[in-house]
Ligand SMILES: Nc1nc2c(ncn2[C@@H]2O[C@H](COP(=O)(O)OP(=O)(O)OP(=O)(O)O)[C@@H](O)[C@H]2O)c(=O)[nH]1
């Protein structure tokens with residue numbers, strides 16, 4: 042409930058109260074029981090409430106019936122999250138994705154809405170007929186718009202995939218920062234790379250992915266992407282709409298799963314993130330668990346040790362104070378290393394282009410000159426083996 046009110050505040054609402062009802066199964070017509078609904082309706086009247094938000098997804102009929110009982114607007118969790126996303130989308134792709142998810146959420150509700158209107162008009166044949174026609178026009182309009190958005194998205198996505206291919210030509214390792222919303226993902230990207238992504242104490246501060254290059258102390262280059270945060274019960278349509286954005290996550294060599302270790306529900310948040318990762322087809326990826334915000338544990342170290350016991354390769358950090366960042370970098374270096382071949386090369390001095398390219402795409406750990414030849418020890422991505430093979434002197438043991 043606390044999270045739901047944070048979401049409501051993020052969307053611009055002022056929360057005046059909340060309530061709970063325990064039931065074996067939701068009521069088909071009003072979701073909560075009739076008696077409870079009446080009780081809430083009274084609260085709504087006395088506090089002049091204009092919107093009631095449910096933490097679950099409501100059927101079109103349930104929202105409609107509840108609007109009549111409460112005599113105000115009724116939203117469910119899905120519509121609330123969609124509304125926040127709509128307010129926060131900045132890029133063309135982001136906006137299109139949200140509109141698509143919203144229209145798809147609206148389409149079945151459109152039917153209900155008009156059905157309800159024609160019933161209200163007492164089943165007068167003519168009017169009902171008008172309602173039907175209006176309904177069909179509206180549905181067709183929404184469907185046309187959906188088709189147009191899908192075509193436009195296709196174009197935007199092709200451009201993005203071209204960009205990704207260009208980056209992959211460099212064969213730098215790709216790492217994606219994932220995690221529950223507000224865990225500190227953007228703050229971590231900023232701390233590590235000096236990026237200036239907006240980080241704030243709000244849910245879903247980030248919607249669009251940002252990628253920056255990170256040079257590890259070992260001289261390896263990593264492309265680090267920060268992207269949209271996850272939340273429990275993330276609407277499925279939204280996950281679908283965001284699949285293209287989340288492609289970065291699916292393509293990554295390594296995931297950095299950032300957890301707000303100071304949050305009382307950190308365990309559940311980890312599970313929700315894993316659920317969404319499964320849904321987008323990114324389960325089982327090499328993952329580095331990053332337990333963040335250790336500066337605000339306030340003596341509650343027990344939870345943290347439990348996390349670290351369960352994830353022996355995990356690291357504890359504060360993205361704000363920088364504590365633990367060196368350990369994180371070291372862990373990144375060692376987790377990304379196995380994908381590279383460690384070799385010694387001899388490159389003639391006049392092949393400056395080759396040497397420059399090596400520095401760009403490989404991790405050069407040593408360089409010295411012997412006469413007119415540069416001797417280099419470097420870790421090279423397997424795909425680039427061919428390109429440099431003629432300069433190989435010998436293979437080295439990977440430390
Ligand atoms: N005390 C403390 N606060 C932190 C730390 N890391 C992030 N924060 C704060 O947590 C809030 C959320 O940080 P963000 O980096 O925006 O979180 P995010 O995971 O990118 O969130 P979304 O983009 O909304 O999903 C901000 O107010 C940060 O200042 C940390 O290590 N310690």
Ligand SMILES: [Mg+2]
Pocket residue numbers: 226227228239240246247268
């Ligand atoms: Mg963010």
